[in-house]
Amino acid sequence: MKKKLWIIILLVLMIAGCSTSDQPKDKGIGHVDSNWQNETGEYNSDKGEQTKAPIDNDLKLIKNGSATIKTKSVNDSYQNILNLVKEFDGYQTDISRNEGSNYTTIRVEFKIPADNLDAYLEKLDASEDVKYLNVYTKDITNEYFDSDIRLKQLEKDLAKYQEFFDKAANVEEMLKIQYEINRTTTEIEILKGQFKLWDSLISYSTITLDISEYDDVIQTSQEIKFSALSFEDFLYYLKSGIVRSASAVVSVVQYAIILAIAGIPVWLPVGGVVYFVIKKRKNAPKKEKVKKPAEEKNITEEN
Template sequence: DEAGQPGIPSPTETGSNGRPTGQPIKIIRNARLDLEADNGEQAYQTLLKFATERGGYEASRQLSTSGGYAVIEARIKLAPQYLDEFLSFAGTTAKVINESTSSQDVTESYYDVQTRLKTMEQMLAKYTDFLADAQNITEALAVQAEINRLTTEIESLKGRLRYYDSMVAESTITLLIRETRDPVKTTRELKWNALTLEDMAYLMQRGLLTVANTLANIGQWLLIAIVAISPLLIIALIVLLILRRRRRAARELSKPADKNLHDVEKANEKSDDDSSPRN
């Protein structure tokens, strides 16, 4: 059989990059941003708001600390047409330490998968007709096995197309925001020569919070230390109990000997008294 005959798909006219003529190219665009900000949470919320106003959303987020300062790691999904605008806006929101973008052309792979999918769907339709015309069980089983194989392949190809579609439709922005200043620390400028009641209340509140945090940290480390050395404490306690029992047993054994010695001494004294001359 040759292409163009009934039931056989004709070759699809393609461009230089493997895509059918007139079909759009498929580009996956992503970016990574390493930022520094005085207030990491505030900077992140500003960037997230910018994205959500343009149809984007937060895919993931993780908060940790390094050297006492907050570190935010997040992934934001955004339509590719807004990616460059987002990167420019990020530079006005925080200090950009590192910025990188990537573009992956999956056009050829995408349309190759699409072509294979159409071919297999046509083959599946033919094998379905063959199954209806099977003359015996052996033929039916052979055709059914091929139908099962084609069905599995078709589902796999559809999954790849869905993956490509989602990656092309949304850019992934990987964010890393490091905080350069603790927003909880005292930042207000105070005039020490004339403290107002408001300034005094502010300082007292900050002082109490500092003391409370210090005590909490001390308590946490003490608890960690106790748990860490608890096996040694248990061993020491067992040793002390064994030594105490041995000493008690030794004392119990020495009591009869002391009593016998005391009885002997009393008997000797009595014997001496009896042997002494009487007047």
């Protein structure tokens, strides 16, 4: 009985070993699809790399700021601010100026190395009347390092696809692998461009300043100066006035004549009717007035 049991156990172990050895170790070059990364273990999320907690020096921070400055002279303050920016290795990127009759405002934008931002703002506050200051920071550390891991993984994938392309057995396999190579290359270039943008935003801070003059409670009135026309201007305007008046009179007469001639089809029938009515009333016999009794009595008494 024991011998039979041992024989059965040995048979089971042999069958299990054969089934394990029969499993394919590589699916071949012809099978290239979206699951390739998981099958090779490159993209497997269970064993994939995780973002390590960065130390303080590895934090990726984008720092920008804005401020409002009041001054007696906008131009002088602007020149002082520009000198401070150059002192801290910064540069101007944009400026807009608005000038009115009683005021001047300037809106200017600078780029300053992020490491010099705090020192620059401290010196700015000491040299100018800063009424409002806002410094805002955006932490992109996790996004930055996740994208870095993604970039390295894509570069590994690209190298694998290049190896597969070199070993392709037919045109169909080459086309499939070339598609993956193009897609991966595009993603790599997009990520590299994003890193360039991030590095620029991290290295240099953007500062926007609004510079304006103090609000005056009492506005000075403008000086009134006497002015008169020169003799030549006087003759010119006089001549122009006479000519325009004469032109207006002539225009009225011309339009009256035009209206009279153009209205003949209307004036003739209307004039004829009016003339006929007036003539008929003149030719009609006059009626004698009937004397009232009181008037007759007065006549009799007079006689």
